[in-house]
Amino acid sequence: MDNIKRFNLAVQSLSPRLKDVFISLPDSEKEKIREIRLRSRRAVTVITERGAEFVSQSGMLTQIYSGLVLQTDEIEIEDVFRRLCGYSVHSFRDAITNGYITVSGGHRAGVAGTAVSENGKVTAVRDVCAINLRIAREIKGAANEIYKNEFSDGLQSVIIAGPPSSGKTTVLRDLVRCLSGADKGRFYKTFVCDERGEIAASVSGVEQNDMGINSDILTSYPKAEGIMIGLRSFSPDIIVCDEIATSDEAAAIEAGVNSGVCFALSIHAKDERELRTKPVIQSLLRTGAFSKVILLSSKQVGKTEKTFAAGDILV
Structure with missing residues (x-):
């Protein structure tokens, strides 16, 4: 599987709105994206070899922050979280309490929210407010x-x-x-x-x-x-x-x-x-x-x- 297909597979777990935006990016931009960061009521941020970038309303990457870049809210974050879990949050409970979910293709989504504790041990996470989707890439020759x-x-x-x-x-x-x-x-x-x-x-x-x-x-x-x-x-x-x-x-x-x-x-x-x-x-x-x-x-x-x-x- 080439890295463009890997990227397209990784973003399948995003909300329909965000998925469509990222699928529509030029392949040259998809190759550069290492992380997609979603934060409640803040701008969608991507991490590339150039550093932190944003996604414009027209669906292009930009290093210029403005009120015109894409943002997410708590409803969309919750939707993405459930999609990452395949709508079975309980099945991923152990991983979630460790702060991440691994999705098909080896991509890892970091999850931040409010801990639910029992006897001093984190047993669940609620009010998810941030997700960091790290794009896994296979680079033959890297070793x-x-x-x-x-x-x-x-x-x-x-x-x-x-x-x-x-x-x-x-x-x-x-x-x-x-x-x-x-x-x-x-x-x-x-x-x-x-x-x-x-x-x-x-x-x-x-x-x-x-x-x-x-x-x-x-x-x-x-x-x-x-x-x-x-x-x-x-x-x-x-x-x-x-x-x-x-x-x-x-x-x-x-x-x-x-x-x-x-x-x-x-x-x-x-x-x-x-x-x-x-x-x-x-x-x-x-x-x-x-x-x-x-x-x-x-x-x-x-x-x-x-x-x-x-x-x-x-x-």
């Missing part, structure tokens, strides 16, 4: 540089870090294709823990993204649990996980590296200081299994800013 530099001599464990929207998932997705795919000639047994459904974007068990020849995908399982399933049942050469953040996940990864399995992980970190201060990163590096930490650029999606030897980051 070529990392694959060539880090895996040309065989498998090793690496951490791919970067700030939001730096292309961590895009790179990780393409790395799966490289590791398990025919074009590189290795066919490594690659096990993917796709908790949020953004790597493979599986629909009814069928991956919408190219995951190569020799990969197995576990969708929507918590990563810590998914890693253990992979270790017990799939004898992987390498396990790939997106957005490692908790001590439970780190513990499962440690069990994996102790079994001789390699890992390719992504983690949020905007700079070298965060690499040194985030407990989960330090915990992983202390296993001694990770040889490299690759920091992606905040300025260009998927571009490596700097590669660190693990020992240079371990405190």
Whole structure:
């Protein structure tokens, strides 16, 4: 599926008015849009490589804010929210309480509203006031540089870090294709823990993204649990996980590296200081299994800013 079709699929969950506007955009503009941000009683904002832009009444992108740009209200926000959930909000309750919904194609919609809590735990969200639809793109070749530099001599464990929207998932997705795919000639047994459904974007068990020849995908399982399933049942050469953040996940990864399995992980970190201060990163590096930490650029999606030897980051 090309990226224009992906964009058109992503906006199917918007209200009819907004969907028609975005479907009508020139393909050249669709290619540039990374996020569509809807806020109650405020302007519709899109994020492109140029920064924040708006949508004019005539259906064109503009960097000039005025009273003539499209706006949304609470009624339309609620409509979009229900459409994103397929009119079954209860089915998405766990994801919503974590602040997001993953829709067909691997696109993620961030959801902001008022928390409903029970015994100190968020159990639901009401009065949704903002939605951020992030457009997932498959960029074949995004991991070529990392694959060539880090895996040309065989498998090793690496951490791919970067700030939001730096292309961590895009790179990780393409790395799966490289590791398990025919074009590189290795066919490594690659096990993917796709908790949020953004790597493979599986629909009814069928991956919408190219995951190569020799990969197995576990969708929507918590990563810590998914890693253990992979270790017990799939004898992987390498396990790939997106957005490692908790001590439970780190513990499962440690069990994996102790079994001789390699890992390719992504983690949020905007700079070298965060690499040194985030407990989960330090915990992983202390296993001694990770040889490299690759920091992606905040300025260009998927571009490596700097590669660190693990020992240079371990405190």
